[in-house]
Amino acid sequence: MEWINILIQGALLGGIYALFAIGLSLSFGIMRLVNIAHGDLIVLSAYASLVVVDGTGVNPVTSLILVVPLMFAVGYALQRGLLNLTLSGGLLPPLLVTFGISIIIQNTLLQFFGAHTHRLQLGVIETQALRLPGGIAIGLYPLLVFVVALISIGGLQLLFYRTRLGRAFRAASDDADTAELMGIDNRHLYALALGIAMIFTALAGVLFAIRTNFDPASGPIRLILAFEAVIIGGLGSLWGTLLGGVILGLSQAVGAALSPTWQILAGHIAFLIILILRPSGLFPRTRD
Amino acid sequence: MPQPLEPIRVERATPASRAFAVGIVPGLIALAALPWWSDAGNMRLVAEMAYYLALAQLWNLLAGYAGLVSVGQQVYVGLGGYAFFYTTRALDLNVYLALPLAALFACVMAVPISFAVFRLRGAYFAVGTWVVSEAFMLGASLIEAVGAGSGLSLTPDIVRQISPDRGVRDTIIYLMSLGVSALVVGIVYLLLRSRHGLALTAIRDSEPASASLGVNTFRTKLAIYIITAACTGFIGGLIFLQKLRISPEAGFSINDWTVVVIFMVVIGGIGTIEGPFIGMLVYILLRELLADYGTVYLIVMGLIAVAVMLKAPGGLWGWIVQRYGLQLFPVSRRLASAPPSEAEQPSAH
Numbered sequence: 197m198e199w200i201n202i203l204i205q206g207a208l209l210g211g212i213y214a215l216f217a218i219g220l221s222l223s224f225g226i227m228r229l230v231n232i233a234h235g236d237l238i239v240l241s242a243y244a245s246l247v248v249v250d251g252t253g254v255n256p257v258t259s260l261i262l263v264v265p266l267m268f269a270v271g272y273a274l275q276r277g278l279l280n281l282t283l284s285g286g287l288l289p290p291l292l293v294t295f296g297i298s299i300i301i302q303n304t305l306l307q308f309f310g311a312h313t314h315r316l317q318l319g320v321i322e323t324q325a326l327r328l329p330g331g332i333a334i335g336l337y338p339l340l341v342f343v344v345a346l347i348s349i350g351g352l353q354l355l356f357y358r359t360r361l362g363r364a365f366r367a368a369s370d371d372a373d374t375a376e377l378m379g380i381d382n383r384h385l386y387a388l389a390l391g392i393a394m395i396f397t398a399l400a401g402v403l404f405a406i407r408t409n410f411d412p413a414s415g416p417i418r419l420i421l422a423f424e425a426v427i428i429g430g431l432g433s434l435w436g437t438l439l440g441g442v443i444l445g446l447s448q449a450v451g452a453a454l455s456p457t458w459q460i461l462a463g464h465i466a467f468l469i470i471l472i473l474r475p476s477g478l479f480p481r482t483r484d
Numbered sequence: 485m486p487q488p489l490e491p492i493r494v495e496r497a498t499p500a501s502r503a504f505a506v507g508i509v510p511g512l513i514a515l516a517a518l519p520w521w522s523d524a525g526n527m528r529l530v531a532e533m534a535y536y537l538a539l540a541q542l543w544n545l546l547a548g549y550a551g552l553v554s555v556g557q558q559v560y561v562g563l564g565g566y567a568f569f570y571t572t573r574a575l576d577l578n579v580y581l582a583l584p585l586a587a588l589f590a591c592v593m594a595v596p597i598s599f600a601v602f603r604l605r606g607a608y609f610a611v612g613t614w615v616v617s618e619a620f621m622l623g624a625s626l627i628e629a630v631g632a633g634s635g636l637s638l639t640p641d642i643v644r645q646i647s648p649d650r651g652v653r654d655t656i657i658y659l660m661s662l663g664v665s666a667l668v669v670g671i672v673y674l675l676l677r678s679r680h681g682l683a684l685t686a687i688r689d690s691e692p693a694s695a696s697l698g699v700n701t702f703r704t705k706l707a708i709y710i711i712t713a714a715c716t717g718f719i720g721g722l723i724f725l726q727k728l729r730i731s732p733e734a735g736f737s738i739n740d741w742t743v744v745v746i747f748m749v750v751i752g753g754i755g756t757i758e759g760p761f762i763g764m765l766v767y768i769l770l771r772e773l774l775a776d777y778g779t780v781y782l783i784v785m786g787l788i789a790v791a792v793m794l795k796a797p798g799g800l801w802g803w804i805v806q807r808y809g810l811q812l813f814p815v816s817r818r819l820a821s822a823p824p825s826e827a828e829q830p831s832a833h
Contacts, residue, residue, distance in 0.1 A: 230607030232555075281794050287606045289793050291553055292750055296790040299743055303779040303786070416738070420618060423611045427604075457626055464619040468600050471612070475603035 199453075204334055206449025210442030211342030212407075215400035216422035217429075217437045218348060219393035225432045226369045226389040227283060229290050233298035235419030237394065240301055241267050241401025242410050246314055256316040256402050264398045271394030276387040283386070298415065305412035313409035322406065341403050345441075348396055349434045355392075365389060417460070424467040430477030439478065443470075496677075496814040504812040516662060519655040527658045531726065533768055534665035535719050539741065540748045540760035541672050542712040542719075547746075548755035549676070549684040550708040551691060553606075556613025558742045559597070559620050560590040560713045562735030564720025566624060569636040569730050574629070579645045583721045590717020594710045602706065614738065621736035635731030643728070657726055664722060668715055673757060675711075676815040680704065685816070688755050739782075747785040751792050753799030757813040762800050 216238060223229045231237075241263055248259035274297075282289035324336040356362035367375040368385055376382050404410070404418070421444065429440030444463050451462020470478070519527055539557070547553045567589035571577040577585065597616050604612040625633040647653040675681050683704050686694035695701050720741075724730045734740070744767055752763025767785065774781040796803050804810055 230611070232607075232610070278790070278794070285797065287551070288547070288553065288754065289797060291607050291610060292746065292793050293790050295555070295743075295746065296750075296786040296793070299747075300783050300786040300790070303783045306779055307783075416614075417618075420611065420615055423608075424615065427608065427612075457622075461619060461622040461626070464615055464622070467615060468619065471603055472600050 200332055202449050202453045203446060204332070205338070206446040207442050208335065208338035208342045209445030209448065210425075210438065210440075211338065211345040211445075212400065212404050213421050213425045213441030213444050214345040214438040215341070215348065215396060215403065216418050217425040217441060218345075218352070218434065219397040219400070220419075220422045221426050221432070221434060221437050222352075222393040222396075223390055224426070226365050227372075227386045229279060229283070229390075230294070231390075231393075232291065232294040232419065233301060233415075234294075234397070234422060235417065236298045236301040236305075236415030237267070237270070237397050238401040238404070238418045238422075239305065239410055239412065239415040240270075241394075241398040242316065242405035242414075243305060243309060243314075244398075245316060245402045245405065249316060256318055256406055260398065260402055263402060264395050267394040267398035267401075268391040271397075272387045272391035275390035276383060279390070280383050280386055298419075302412050302415060309412060311411060311413075313411045314405070315409050316402065316405045318406045337407065344399065344403065345438060348399065349438055352434055361388070421463070424463065427477055428467060428470050430480035433477075433479045436477065436479030443478075492819055495818045496816070498811050498814060500810045501812055501814040512666070516659065519658055524654060527654060528726075529768070531658050531661040533764060534661040535723055536745065536748065536767070537760060537764045538665045538668040538719050539716065539745045540752070540764055541668050541757070542715050543742070543745050544749045544754060544756075544760050545672055545675070545684075545708060546712050548749065548759075549688045550705045551687055552705055552709060553610045554601075554613040554709075555610045555738065555742055555746075556601075556615075556617040557712070557716055557745070558736050558738050558740070559613070559617035560594070560716035561720035561723065561741040562617070562620060562624065562730075562732075562737075563593055564590045564717030565724035565730045565735045566630055566636075567717065568721035568724060569638065570630055572642045573636060573639065579642065579725070583718060583725075586721035587714045587718035590720070591710055591714035594713035597713075598706060598709050602702075602709075617736050617738065621732045624735065625732040631731075633732065635729060635734070637729045638725070643725075657722075661722060661726075664719060668719075669757070671711075671715070673813055673815065676757065676813075680707070681815060684708065743782075744785070747789045749799075750789045751785070751799055753801030753803075753805075754797075756799075756801050756805075757815065758811075759799050759801040766800070 216235075219237070220231060220234045223231050223234075244263045244266055245256050245259045248254065248262050249256055252259075278293060278297075279290060282293050318337075321340075322337050325333040326336060326339070327333050354362075356366060364375065364380050364385055367378065368380060368382055372382055375385075400418075424444050425440035426437055427440070428443050429436030429438070443466065447466035448459045448463040451465075452459035454462075515530065518530060539561075543554070543557055546557070564586040567586040568582050571582040571585055572579060597613075601609055601612040601616060624630055624635075630636060643653060646656050676684065683694065683699045686697065686699055687701055687704065691701055720735070724735070727734070748763030748767050749760050750763070751766050752761065753759025766788075770784055771781045774784065792799055798806065
């Protein structure tokens with residue numbers, strides 16, 4: 197019974213990892229951009245929420261009303277002002293520019309907020325659990341986060357396959373030049389794409405910061421977890437990413453059950469094993 | 485009647501490179517003599533500059549030439565450092581034997597690591613190398629034999645092997661840093677002048693084109709990856725010989741061993757031997773100037789690197805080459821028509 201609880205916990209952990217990964221997956225899927233600053237943008241969202249919560253006294257979830265549009269604007273401006281300039285010059289410019297942005301965000305947060313950890317508080321809901329017969333307990337908050345991940349991915353699927361904007365995204369992803377010939381303004385489209393990616397980044401940042409301590413240096417590990425979920429699931433498939441997150445969460449839960457210090461390492465090892473056995477992930481969609 | 489073809493020669497050295505080759509000798513002698521005309525503080529700084537230059541050259545070889553943008557080279561600094569500490573402490577190995585063994589260890593470990601990360605391409609390769617380094621950092625913090633989370637220290641007995649006298653010891657370690665740095669620059673220079681260097685330069689300029697002309701890009705890249713791992717491991721051993729203590733966070737630190745190195749190469753000029761020199765000097769200068777403002781120097785380095793990448797992807801050295809056609813390390817070939825005296829026209833490549 198203990199093991200069933202551990203596995204449920206691990207699978208639900210996959211929800212937050214999938215949320216980490218959605219933004220990364222979107223920007224890669226649409227503009228082939230691997231955003232090294234992704235983890236730091238997650239942490240930036242958490243700090244933005246912290247400022248709103250401290251300033252207005254609302255709870256962190258309500259702060260999303262401000263944080264989501266803010267991060268959308270940050271994403272739009274970042275893509276339009278900086279990253280669009282890097283997309284034609286091969287591999288190095290986008291990689292090194294986002295790498296530079298990552299270090300700038302980390303150290304700017306360090307200057308303003310210091311190195312100590314923060315956490316967002318949501319009250320009793322954080323610790324409540326659904327008790328099922330047979331001693332099975334499901335944490336309410338992780339379950340909610342998982343549902344948010346499901347809704348997010350479902351919503352994105354609708355956006356991609358049922359709307360004009362989604363069609364434009366898919367067109368630009370398949371063949372950016374031809375899409376442009378058909379009258380799509382790629383610069384605006386890409387900026388919108390990173391803006392939308394940042395909506396989910398903001399969501400992920402706030403939801404993770406409610407459960408976990410964060411500090412200015414927390415970004416890189418979020419990027420790595422997001423990246424592992426994307427690669428395990430297979431590039432370009434959002435449901436695959438969710439499954440990648442679940443597999444990562446399960447391996448971490450099993451590792452942590454053996455010894456708490458093994459949690460993150462077990463996730464890395466599972467990732468490396470899958471990488472060696474199935475280099476293109478479990479459900480690949482886009483080719484790179 | 486057809487015109488006889490003009491005789492052509494392949495030129496490598498330029499006037500600037502010849503002048504540089506002559507000028508560098510007294511400069512190196514002055515640096516090597518530093519322990520006799522300066523203080524311990526400057527010695528430490530120059531030793532640090534020396535190993536950062538070596539790390540920057542190696543990263544540049546990987547990313548600038550072989551197209552392998554690794555964000556995980558700190559894994560080899562850490563592995564080299566740990567191998568050095570473990571072999572000298574637990575196996576009582578002599579310091580001078582333990583350093584090459586650290587290089588060998590990093591080299592051997594690079595084989596299975598490359599097996600995993602070479603399955604990823606481009607930016608995914610970058611993050612993949614980073615994951616590997618994180619895994620080794622977490623692994624090191626679990627293994628009791630290497631001190632787990634708290635790491636290892638060098639005992640006084642071990643450092644006394646170099647010399648019982650502190651001053652002499654510092655001088656020897658300083659000269660070793662300088663020597664390793666010169667050696668790495670030499671290896672990179674000779675490698676780039678060789679056939680393999682030609683292959684590498686071709687890969688740098690266009691990977692598909694070089695492959696279609698018969699360059700075995702996979703094997704070349706793998707060889708470069710393993711060579712840089714070995715050199716990085718040696719430097720790792722040397723760095724932690726100077727620091728006397730190693731811990732998982734310090735040994736596998738991405739900020740210390742990769743982030744600043746990448747900034748150096750990008751700012752100085754990626755894909756050139758001269759670039760890392762300039763980038764390293766810019767880094768040291770900024771860090772010393774902004775020493776009172778915490779990590780502001782990292783923000784400034786990041787801003788400069790982003791601006792360079794967007795506005796002048798060739799870096800500071802690329803800008804100088806474009807303006808003045810200088811080349812200090814003659815690694816490229818230029819066609820020149822005889823007679824030789826007319827061949828001294830500067831050209832961009």
